[in-house]
Amino acid sequence: MSSPTTPRRRYHHGDLRAGLVREGIALLAETGVAGFSVAKVAVRAGVSSAAPYRHFPDREALLAACAAAVIGEITDLLAEAAERAGPDPADRLAATASAYTRYALDHRAGVELVYTHDFAAEHCQTVHEQSRRLTDTLTRLAADVLPADTPWAELLDFVYVHLSTAHGYATLLTKGGRLPRDADAHAARARTAARDHIAGYLARRAAGQP
Amino acid sequence: MSSPTTPRRRYHHGDLRAGLVREGIALLAETGVAGFSVAKVAVRAGVSSAAPYRHFPDREALLAACAAAVIGEITDLLAEAAERAGPDPADRLAATASAYTRYALDHRAGVELVYTHDFAAEHCQTVHEQSRRLTDTLTRLAADVLPADTPWAELLDFVYVHLSTAHGYATLLTKGGRLPRDADAHAARARTAARDHIAGYLARRAAGQP
DNA sequence: TTCTGATGTTAGAGTGCTCTTACATTCACC
DNA sequence: GGTGAATGTAAGAGCACTCTAACATCAGAA
Numbered sequence: 001m002s003s004p005t006t007p008r009r010r011y012h013h014g015d016l017r018a019g020l021v022r023e024g025i026a027l028l029a030e031t032g033v034a035g036f037s038v039a040k041v042a043v044r045a046g047v048s049s050a051a052p053y054r055h056f057p058d059r060e061a062l063l064a065a066c067a068a069a070v071i072g073e074i075t076d077l078l079a080e081a082a083e084r085a086g087p088d089p090a091d092r093l094a095a096t097a098s099a100y101t102r103y104a105l106d107h108r109a110g111v112e113l114v115y116t117h118d119f120a121a122e123h124c125q126t127v128h129e130q131s132r133r134l135t136d137t138l139t140r141l142a143a144d145v146l147p148a149d150t151p152w153a154e155l156l157d158f159v160y161v162h163l164s165t166a167h168g169y170a171t172l173l174t175k176g177g178r179l180p181r182d183a184d185a186h187a188a189r190a191r192t193a194a195r196d197h198i199a200g201y202l203a204r205r206a207a208g209q210p
Numbered sequence: 211m212s213s214p215t216t217p218r219r220r221y222h223h224g225d226l227r228a229g230l231v232r233e234g235i236a237l238l239a240e241t242g243v244a245g246f247s248v249a250k251v252a253v254r255a256g257v258s259s260a261a262p263y264r265h266f267p268d269r270e271a272l273l274a275a276c277a278a279a280v281i282g283e284i285t286d287l288l289a290e291a292a293e294r295a296g297p298d299p300a301d302r303l304a305a306t307a308s309a310y311t312r313y314a315l316d317h318r319a320g321v322e323l324v325y326t327h328d329f330a331a332e333h334c335q336t337v338h339e340q341s342r343r344l345t346d347t348l349t350r351l352a353a354d355v356l357p358a359d360t361p362w363a364e365l366l367d368f369v370y371v372h373l374s375t376a377h378g379y380a381t382l383l384t385k386g387g388r389l390p391r392d393a394d395a396h397a398a399r400a401r402t403a404a405r406d407h408i409a410g411y412l413a414r415r416a417a418g419q420p
Numbered sequence: 421t422t423c424t425g426a427t428g429t430t431a432g433a434g435t436g437c438t439c440t441t442a443c444a445t446t447c448a449c450c
Numbered sequence: 451g452g453t454g455a456a457t458g459t460a461a462g463a464g465c466a467c468t469c470t471a472a473c474a475t476c477a478g479a480a
Contacts, residue, residue: 011445034244048459115385161403168378175325193371196410
């Protein structure tokens, strides 16, 4: 049969579902949503092109699972970055911007699909859940920065712009020709941009402007 | 454009190349790069699926032409917005952020491909030219805002963050669930974010920080 | 008017992908 | 050890798309 030195390819993968998501994310990073296909992911995972359909009803479901995993991973990273940033609320929030940029540089276009692809309603749920977790995490951090009497809607708007700044910078970096030769510098720049936004908001509040 | 008095479908289209680019952009706005196909564009333009190949060597070339057209149009809009904003340099630069957001809201995902798709080397040129024109336009506006002794590299970095902010906000808006029910409010928010960035930079410069 | 090149059409070869069906292997549990 | 459910494979139907080839039409110059 199979000698111990020759690990014969096992019939069962072990945890194919997770493997497919992992390879799917890697493929997305390389080719973007346009180049994503169930068949390619299956090849990368070392299984037949029919195997994924045991775990996902269709292509869109696999794509959604990948997107949800990416958002979840990003959320964890942002939370960790905030934790490492120390006690100052503004520091903590600003740290998420540089963490986001660093993730984008490390994982290339993996970020693309998160806010670029329209998911069908039946696959939205998982993506939506993770997306909500990301928003909640940032909102909680932002709430410590802004005055306690800030209306909820305004808090959300603030978070939205904060995330936009980080996302835009990350997007342009990964696709926009500029080589990520100095990730630290880019991450620092994203943090600075976040700080500008925070300072600008607080100054407007102090001046009594909406 | 067909003459209004002759509704009969003519054998020759008139200006198919331009028509294909126009319909290509519209299709991109609806489906994104993933849903883009030469065949669909041909149907929309009212010609056979082989006709586009008289004007573009392959799919990628048509896609590049659409991208270049979009970037060119955006550049013109930003320049106009700056012109309308009046004499103050900071006003002029900030106006480009809201103009960018407004464009994204009007044309949905048309912005996506500009910084999302990797074009093959042989088709990059046109895209690159228009991209350069956009950068140049913004750089010229930024040069009036920043101190005269600002190093060129730093000026570029500043423009990069400025564009990122606008791009990120526009991207999240068009795809991120939030309905564009009040385009004016969103555009204003983008302008404010740009102003925060400008003010933050100038404050750091005044404090002697890099 | 006639010729010619540009621009359109139809037909179809070739490709790759999605998803299904029928069958093979393995695992978990009795 | 036996058995059913879970998880894999092979084969292929069906589809959309890219791009080519051969032919049709038109516009403008000789």
